[in-house]
Every structure is written in structure tokens, then in C-alpha cells.
Amino acid sequence: MTINTRRQTYLAEKQDHRKELKHVKIDESVIEKVDKLSLPQKRFYRQRAHSNPFSDHQLDYPISPDHMDWSKLYPHFIDSEKKELTKEVTIADIGCGYGGLMIDLSPAFPDKLILGMEIRVQVTNYVEDRIIALRTNHTKENGYQNINVLRGNAMKFLPNFFHKAQLEKIFFCFPDPHFKQRKHKARIVTSTLLSEYAYVLKEGGIIYTITDVLDLHNWMVTHLEGHPLFERLSEDWESQDKCVSIMRYATEEGKKVERNKGDKYVACFVRLPIPEII
Ligand SMILES: C[S@@+](CC[C@H](N)C(=O)[O-])C[C@H]1O[C@@H](n2cnc3c(N)ncnc32)[C@H](O)[C@@H]1O
Numbered sequence: 001m002t003i004n005t006r007r008q009t010y011l012a013e014k015q016d017h018r019k020e021l022k023h024v025k026i027d028e029s030v031i032e033k034v035d036k037l038s039l040p041q042k043r044f045y046r047q048r049a050h051s052n053p054f055s056d057h058q059l060d061y062p063i064s065p066d067h068m069d070w071s072k073l074y075p076h077f078i079d080s081e082k083k084e085l086t087k088e089v090t091i092a093d094i095g096c097g098y099g100g101l102m103i104d105l106s107p108a109f110p111d112k113l114i115l116g117m118e119i120r121v122q123v124t125n126y127v128e129d130r131i132i133a134l135r136t137n138h139t140k141e142n143g144y145q146n147i148n149v150l151r152g153n154a155m156k157f158l159p160n161f162f163h164k165a166q167l168e169k170i171f172f173c174f175p176d177p178h179f180k181q182r183k184h185k186a187r188i189v190t191s192t193l194l195s196e197y198a199y200v201l202k203e204g205g206i207i208y209t210i211t212d213v214l215d216l217h218n219w220m221v222t223h224l225e226g227h228p229l230f231e232r233l234s235e236d237w238e239s240q241d242k243c244v245s246i247m248r249y250a251t252e253e254g255k256k257v258e259r260n261k262g263d264k265y266v267a268c269f270v271r272l273p274i275p276e277i278i
Contacts, residue, residue: 042126065159089115096127097253098126104250116149170200173251179213198230212263233270
């Protein structure tokens with residue numbers, strides 16, 4: 001069998017499981033039928049490192065947050081009588097890549113719904129398969145029911161998914177640096193996008209950023225400090241916040257930087273109230 005056919009066979013099998021289990025409440029009764037699943041192997045899901053956020057991808061997105069059916073993503077949290085979700089997503093990992101952050105946040109915030117948004121198809125498929133496998137392997141403690149991923153372009157459609165002030169935390173972990181000056185407009189933090197992030201984030205909510213690229217760190221800090229609805233949090237605050245320690249080590253990029261003994265630059269910002277008009 002060639003490597004390509006092996007990959008295709010592997011992905012076809014995973015796709016079957018994905019179709020069957022993606023929107024299902026995975027509990028002991030499901031496990032009796034499907035058995036435990038092995039964690040997906042990243043090498044089969046590789047895709048070009050960058051996806052152009054300005055191209056017209058074929059993306060599904062709701063016309064407004066009220067049209068979004070979240071119950072498919074978090075079936076464990078459906079109220080069986082009302083047939084609706086008992087809570088809404090309040091934590092978002094933007095550009096979640098292979099999903100490592102969500103997997104560590106899940107047990108740290110068992111009562112919160114956490115969403116990863118990722119633009120690349122194969123990477124999103126990997127995260128879906130990873131979550132399905134984790135759910136099937138942790139049915140006893142209902143593990144990993146509070147995380148899920150959506151394929152989406154966060155630079156275009158965030159207000160289609162989230163209501164005003166819905167989110168408590170937004171993470172930007174090791175975002176694509178877009179080094180060349182003419183590509184800076186593709187960076188995930190810009191003044192215009194910050195106003196969208198401020199819209200979906202509640203007062204007192206936090207934006208977390210981490211990168212190994214000093215130029216990008218300075219760019220994000222300058223833009224966030226220049227925005228009237230964000231204020232930087234102190235290093236003392238960072239040292240006491242559990243999400244900061246999780247995001248330093250949980251993500252796949254973070255682990256790579258760790259292995260290469262690179263630097264990691266962190267900056268966190270609180271969403272301020274809208275100033276009164278006098
Ligand atoms: C360098 S990776 C970091 C992944 C992950 N956060 C980590 O730390 O391992 C950046 C990720 O952001 C995704 N991405 C880039 N632009 C995006 C956008 N506009 N919307 C959603 N995801 C995006 C990329 O596909 C990529 O997986």
C-alpha cells in the first residue's frame with residue numbers, strides 16, 4: 001500500500017466515525033456499540049501551514065448568533081426536557097490549531113463551554129477526531145464534553161456566532177506572524193478586528209495573547225493598548241492566572257517553542273466598560 005492510499009484509507013475510516021459520532025451524546029451506551037477510539041495521528045492530517053484569511057473559503061456560518069445550533073457541538077449539555085443547551089459558549093480559542101489548549105482548559109473549566117475556531121479543514125477534522133476519541137475514552141467522568149471546534153474564519157464571522165458580550169475569555173495563542181509588511185493586514189489582531197473582539201467580549205472579559213515572535217508581540221500590545229476598550233493586565237496578574245500558565249505549555253506551537261528553547265511573550269488585556277458620553 002502506498003503512503004497516499006494508507007492516508008486515504010485512514011482518513012476515510014476516521015471520517016466515518018466523525019459522521020457517526022460528531023453530534024452524538026457520547027456515553028456508556030454509545031461505547032458499547034463503537035468501542036474506544038484511538039487518538040488521531042497528526043501526520044495524516046497535515047495541510048499547508050497557512051490559509052489565506054481573505055480568500056472566499058466555503059464556510060458554513062449562521063446569519064446571526066440566534067441561528068446557531070450549539071446543541072450539536074455540546075450534546076452532553078442539552079436539557080432533556082427543554083431540548084436546548086443549558087449554557088452558552090463563553091471561552092474561545094481563535095486559530096486553535098491542533099486543539100491542545102482546549103484539551104487542557106477542559107478539566108480546568110468543567111462548567112464552561114469552550115470553542116476552538118480554526119480555518120484549515122484538515123486541522124479542524126483532526127481536532128474533531130481528537131475530541132471524539134477523548135470523549136469515548138473518558139465516558140465515566142464525562143470528560144471533554146465541554147469543548148468543541150468549528151471550521152471558521154474568525155476575521156470575518158465572529159459576530160455571526162457570538163452575541164454581544166457573550167464571551168469571558170478569548171485566546172490568541174501563537175497566531176500566524178505574517179512577517180512581511182504587506183501581509184500585516186492579515187494579522188489576527190488589528191484595530192478593526194479589536195472592535196469586533198470588544199463587541200463579543202463582556203466587560204471584565206480577558207484577551208490572552210502569546211507568541212514567540214517579538215515583532216508580533218509588540219504589534220499586538222501596541223494595537224491593544226491603543227484601543228479604548230482594552231487595558232493591559234500586570235505581570236503580577238499574569239503570574240496568578242491559571243489560564244496563563246496553561247497557555248504557556250498546552251498548545252502544540254507552545255510545545256514546539258519549548259523544545260527549541262525559544263522565548264514566549266505573553267500579554268493579557270481586560271475589556272473595559274464603554275465610556276459614558278458626556
Ligand atoms: C501558528 S498556528 C497556532 C495554533 C495554536 N493556537 C497553537 O498555539 O498551537 C495559527 C493557527 O491559526 C489558524 N488561523 C489563521 N487565521 C485564522 C482565521 N482567520 N480564523 C481561524 N483560524 C485561523 C491557522 O490555520 C493556524 O492553525
